[in-house]
Amino acid sequence: MSAHVDTHTHDDDHGHHHKETFVTKYIFSQDHKMIAKQYLITGLIMGIIGILMSLLMRMQIAWPEKPNVIFEALLGKWAPGGVMDADIYLALVTIHGTIMVFFVLTAGLSGTFSNLLIPLQIGARDMASGFLNMISYWLFFLSSVIMVISLFVEAGPAAAGWTIYPPLSALPLAQGGSGAGMTLWLVSMAIFIASSLLGSLNYIVTVLNLRTKGMSMTRLPLTIWAFFITAVIGVVSFPVLLSAALLLIMDRSFGTSFFLSDIFIQGEVLHYQGGSPVLFEHLFWFLGHPEVYIVLLPALGITSEVIATNARKPIFGYRAMVASIIAIAFLSTIVWGHHMFISGMNPFLGSVFTFTTLLIAIPSAVKAFNYITTLWKGNLQLNPAMLFSIGLVSTFITGGLTGIILGDSALDINVHDTYFVVAHFHLVMGISALYGLFAGVYHWFPKMFGRMLNKNLGYIHFWVTAVCAYGVFFPMHFIGMAGLPRRYYTNSNFPLFDDTQNVQVLITIFALVAGLVQLVFLYNFVHSMFYGKKTEQNPWRSNTLEWTAPVEHMHGNWPGEIPHVHRWAYDYSKPGHDEDFVPQHIPLKDREEELQH
Amino acid sequence: MTGLLTILILLGITIAIWQMVKIFDLAQANKDNSQIANDKDNSVNGYLMLAFLGFIYLITIISFALWGDLPLVSNSASEHGPEIDRLMIISMVVIFIVQTITQFLLHYFAFKYKGEKGRKALFYADNDKLEFIWTIIPVITLAGLIMYGLFTWNDIMNIDEEEDPIVVELYAQQFNWKARYAGEDNVLGKANVRLINLDNANILGLDESDPNAQDDIITTELHLPVGKPILFKMRSQDVLHSAYMPHFRAQMNCVPGMITQFAFTPTFTTEEMRLNPEIYEKVRNINKIRNENSKKLQAKGEEPLDRYEFDYLLLCNKICGKSHYNMQMKIIVETEEEYNAWLQEQKIFKNSLVQN
Numbered sequence: 001m002s003a004h005v006d007t008h009t010h011d012d013d014h015g016h017h018h019k020e021t022f023v024t025k026y027i028f029s030q031d032h033k034m035i036a037k038q039y040l041i042t043g044l045i046m047g048i049i050g051i052l053m054s055l056l057m058r059m060q061i062a063w064p065e066k067p068n069v070i071f072e073a074l075l076g077k078w079a080p081g082g083v084m085d086a087d088i089y090l091a092l093v094t095i096h097g098t099i100m101v102f103f104v105l106t107a108g109l110s111g112t113f114s115n116l117l118i119p120l121q122i123g124a125r126d127m128a129s130g131f132l133n134m135i136s137y138w139l140f141f142l143s144s145v146i147m148v149i150s151l152f153v154e155a156g157p158a159a160a161g162w163t164i165y166p167p168l169s170a171l172p173l174a175q176g177g178s179g180a181g182m183t184l185w186l187v188s189m190a191i192f193i194a195s196s197l198l199g200s201l202n203y204i205v206t207v208l209n210l211r212t213k214g215m216s217m218t219r220l221p222l223t224i225w226a227f228f229i230t231a232v233i234g235v236v237s238f239p240v241l242l243s244a245a246l247l248l249i250m251d252r253s254f255g256t257s258f259f260l261s262d263i264f265i266q267g268e269v270l271h272y273q274g275g276s277p278v279l280f281e282h283l284f285w286f287l288g289h290p291e292v293y294i295v296l297l298p299a300l301g302i303t304s305e306v307i308a309t310n311a312r313k314p315i316f317g318y319r320a321m322v323a324s325i326i327a328i329a330f331l332s333t334i335v336w337g338h339h340m341f342i343s344g345m346n347p348f349l350g351s352v353f354t355f356t357t358l359l360i361a362i363p364s365a366v367k368a369f370n371y372i373t374t375l376w377k378g379n380l381q382l383n384p385a386m387l388f389s390i391g392l393v394s395t396f397i398t399g400g401l402t403g404i405i406l407g408d409s410a411l412d413i414n415v416h417d418t419y420f421v422v423a424h425f426h427l428v429m430g431i432s433a434l435y436g437l438f439a440g441v442y443h444w445f446p447k448m449f450g451r452m453l454n455k456n457l458g459y460i461h462f463w464v465t466a467v468c469a470y471g472v473f474f475p476m477h478f479i480g481m482a483g484l485p486r487r488y489y490t491n492s493n494f495p496l497f498d499d500t501q502n503v504q505v506l507i508t509i510f511a512l513v514a515g516l517v518q519l520v521f522l523y524n525f526v527h528s529m530f531y532g533k534k535t536e537q538n539p540w541r542s543n544t545l546e547w548t549a550p551v552e553h554m555h556g557n558w559p560g561e562i563p564h565v566h567r568w569a570y571d572y573s574k575p576g577h578d579e580d581f582v583p584q585h586i587p588l589k590d591r592e593e594e595l596q597h
Numbered sequence: 598m599t600g601l602l603t604i605l606i607l608l609g610i611t612i613a614i615w616q617m618v619k620i621f622d623l624a625q626a627n628k629d630n631s632q633i634a635n636d637k638d639n640s641v642n643g644y645l646m647l648a649f650l651g652f653i654y655l656i657t658i659i660s661f662a663l664w665g666d667l668p669l670v671s672n673s674a675s676e677h678g679p680e681i682d683r684l685m686i687i688s689m690v691v692i693f694i695v696q697t698i699t700q701f702l703l704h705y706f707a708f709k710y711k712g713e714k715g716r717k718a719l720f721y722a723d724n725d726k727l728e729f730i731w732t733i734i735p736v737i738t739l740a741g742l743i744m745y746g747l748f749t750w751n752d753i754m755n756i757d758e759e760e761d762p763i764v765v766e767l768y769a770q771q772f773n774w775k776a777r778y779a780g781e782d783n784v785l786g787k788a789n790v791r792l793i794n795l796d797n798a799n800i801l802g803l804d805e806s807d808p809n810a811q812d813d814i815i816t817t818e819l820h821l822p823v824g825k826p827i828l829f830k831m832r833s834q835d836v837l838h839s840a841y842m843p844h845f846r847a848q849m850n851c852v853p854g855m856i857t858q859f860a861f862t863p864t865f866t867t868e869e870m871r872l873n874p875e876i877y878e879k880v881r882n883i884n885k886i887r888n889e890n891s892k893k894l895q896a897k898g899e900e901p902l903d904r905y906e907f908d909y910l911l912l913c914n915k916i917c918g919k920s921h922y923n924m925q926m927k928i929i930v931e932t933e934e935e936y937n938a939w940l941q942e943q944k945i946f947k948n949s950l951v952q953n
Contacts, residue, residue, distance in 0.1 A: 070607070073604050073607075074604075086919045086920065086922065087919050090916065090918075090919070090921070093916075160916065161916045165837050165915075165916075166836075167835065167836045167837070167853055168836040168837060168916065168917060168918060171835075171836070174771065174835060174836050174918055175918045175919065176919075260853070260854070261853060261854025261855075262789060262790050262791065262834075262853055262854040263790065263834070263835055263853050263854075264770075264790035264791075264793050264802070264834045264835065265771070265834070265835040265836075267795065269790060269791050269793065273854075274854075275854065276852070276854060276855065277837055277852055277853065277854070278852060278855070311710075311718060312712070312717070312718040313718040313719065313720070313721065314720065314721070314722040315722075316721065316722065316723070316724075317722075317723055317724075317728050318722065318723070319723075320728050342839065342848050342849050342850055343850050343852070344831075344849065344850050344852050344855060344857035347750065347751070347754035347755070350750060350754070351747050351750060351751065354743065354746055354747060354750065355743055355747070358739045358742065358743050358746075359739070361735060361739055362732060362735050362736055362739065365731065365732075365735040366728065366731060366732055368699065369699075369728075369731040370728070371703075372699065372702050372703050372706060373721075373727070375703070375706035375707060375710060376706050376710065376719075376721075377710060377718060377719035377721065378706075378710045378712075378718045378719070379710065379712045379713065379716045379717060379718040380639065380643070380707060380710050380711050380712045381633070381634050381639065381712045382634050382638060382639045382642035382643060382646075382707070382711060382712065383633065383634045383638075386634075387642060390646070390703065390704075390707050393703055394653070394700060394703055394704070397695075397696065397699050397700065397703070398653075398696060398700070401692040401695060401696055402692065404688055404691070404692060404739075404742060405685065405688050405689075405692070408684070408688065408742065408743075408746040408750075409746065409747075409750045410680075410681055410684060410746050410747075410749035410750040410753060411681060411684060411685055411688065411746065413681065413753070413846060413847065413848050414669060414681060414685075414843060414846045414847075414848065416839075416841075416848055416914070417839065417841075417914045417915065418914075452632035452633075453632065454622055454632060455632045455633070455634065455638065456621070456622075457618060457621070457622060459638070459641075459642065463645060463649075466649060467649075467652060470652070470653060470656055471656070474656050474657070474660060475656075475660050475664065477660075478660055478664040478665075478667045478668060479664070479667060481667060481668035481669060481670070482664075482667035482668060482669060483669050483841075483843030483844075485841065485912060485913075485914045487916045487921065487922075488921065488922035489921070489922040490922055491922070493922065493923040493925070494910070494912070494925070495883060495887065495902075495903075495905035496883075496905075496907075496910060498883045498886050498887060498905070499667065499879065499882055499883050499886060500664075500667065501886070502886075503664060516614065519611060519614050519615065519618075520614070520618050523614075523615050523618045523619070524618075527619075527622070532632075533630055533631075533632055539632075539633055540633070570722065572718065572720070573717045573718040573719070573720050574720050575720055580717055580718065595722050595723070
């Protein structure tokens, strides 16, 4: 792990500037900062689609069978006379999940901030391979385009849930969406996985090899630790989903029987024999669960950085934070079976997975307590990024706690696949990771665009979103515990659930307001990009290296030598210094002790 | 046309919000051009943090007050149900306590230590003892919950064949359920979807030559005798389904190509359950809602809704296609005599086949 690049030879490479054209600068750019912006903007566009879909679903659930002009306008032939078709409802469920989990919270979050921050915070000129990095983005772009195209397929987009369990996803006879729509879904995801792997390998290699002089692993900011471990989980688990997708393609198109057996559908017996859908579930969740942490860890990394900077305090328990990231990463690969307690797998396995699953609560609890302690006796600068970070800790706790119920196999029997699950995972990974994304955007917008976001709009954005997020998902636990299954197009066939309908309406109203207030953010984002106040070099008075780079982006990040690192990233309000922050490149004073190492 | 109009209206609303935000933005511009939180921002947002803590508590209280009767944590109708309910309540209490305390600390600190110019934060980077404490407390709490959970789970999932349970097959297909009783011999006949023959009405693919299959009984309603252990064997003919029986705290997936199982003992008949005060109250409330909805429907000249009467239900709880939302079967729990009488009325497999 000898990791220090000889900066002098590196500087020479950048001495002779080659001329950049519009295409090499803005489109096929190999510069990590530009690629980060490309990831962010693509992610935001996919996010708009994903959120819009969730609003359509919410309106359908709240007011089923009532003709709705919005449906007619947006869904066209799928909402004849404004009444939503049951097939398209399931397609919305499926594509909303896919887009939010993979395209927004994996690529949009991790892709943006790993690219932006890894080279800048470890003191590197760029990613280890700028070319692979560029390919990674364009593969992501291609997969996004294919996913969007799949929405316009004649027989409908994929509609088997984002988990695409076969046989439903394998048999066009079972569902319209399992035809061309599912084919495009699989192709899109295969390309997405390739993109994600190229990106992750690049992040790992860069963190291990390109750290500047003095930047030992124990001095890395927690953002980098989070991105690094996230990349490792991605490399370990995404290939398994790829294999599942490839096997599913074989079953669909080439007559193999990996996941299918003994099927009688629409009056005919199919030839499949000997496969098992449960095998697919295993393969899917071997990615699917680590995926939760692929989404969440970068958000927690961003939160660590934002909370420490704005609390003007060192992050509490740096080593425990790193240890818990690693522990979560390790445990995340051995808990996937908690999605399958009632799948028909051996009950003994259920016991094992209950055990490992509840273990993961321990490092999570340590993280939550450490965040809270970091706030204690701080001098909190409540910038929008800080609000989103505190909001993240709040939803992470609320959502994480119900994991104790769902991870317990005995309790899962009765709440499995109900709205309780929807409430749980939306809070703990959806909203939390989204808050992480917003915190990152508010905090590093000046670094990305050289301008500041408007703070007052940021405050409105946060407070309305925060109230609505709880308004949507807190009551949802209750209708879930009433036994209301998720993914039902309407509940009107079950008088048993009539007393949950008023809750559904309330939830939808909160969701619509939350959706609308995101427009404030979009306005702020687009407007500030061009007309925002110009930023100073280190607006948040932060310790990390990215703020030592000039505001104006340049190839190679620093003019002249890359700064050397002499201390960890969290010397905030350290006694013996006049300022309440001491950046990493400032050498230790005489007899100053370096904490933590 | 209406479509175009809607899009235009939506676009209009978007632009209106955009403009309002812009005006707000411009109004702020002259006051303070710095986009970094100042003492006033810290103060306002600090108080808002406190208010938000109040909001979290309020929504918790409101949820419990308005919808506290919704959760299925009482009135379970199976022998193992109360065990799950007890574990659920214990877990909820633990969660409730932790949630109340941690949210308080988080938001209170965010309020209490809101930034002021010139103040310096405490440089406090580590405390091994403290971290040990909050590692060990979750460990102990979780160890307790895990132990309790695992005992409950084993209890539910380990099926005691010596109790001589009644064997019933639950058969799932897009988009309905069938039940198959094993008949006199209490052994289900062999079956495979490859043997389905719609021409002679062998709809579940029973092996017509298997002697055990001859007295099997196929029904579209699930009748169960109270107080008898029932062993369900689940099968699916097309895609994944999940047999969810919330009142019995029971659920198991139905997987094409394999047989899954779940067992429970019903403890209350449907009649007894209808007379249970809490269920009675729930049904009354639901009928009140349905009456109001009926009035609205009748005003529009449509048919009113039926009156609701409590019944146990089997629901499909695994996404299975277009009509997933309406894949259900009524469950009737009755006394053993009633059950036997009902069973006698049903056609056995041998006699249900259509002779060509």
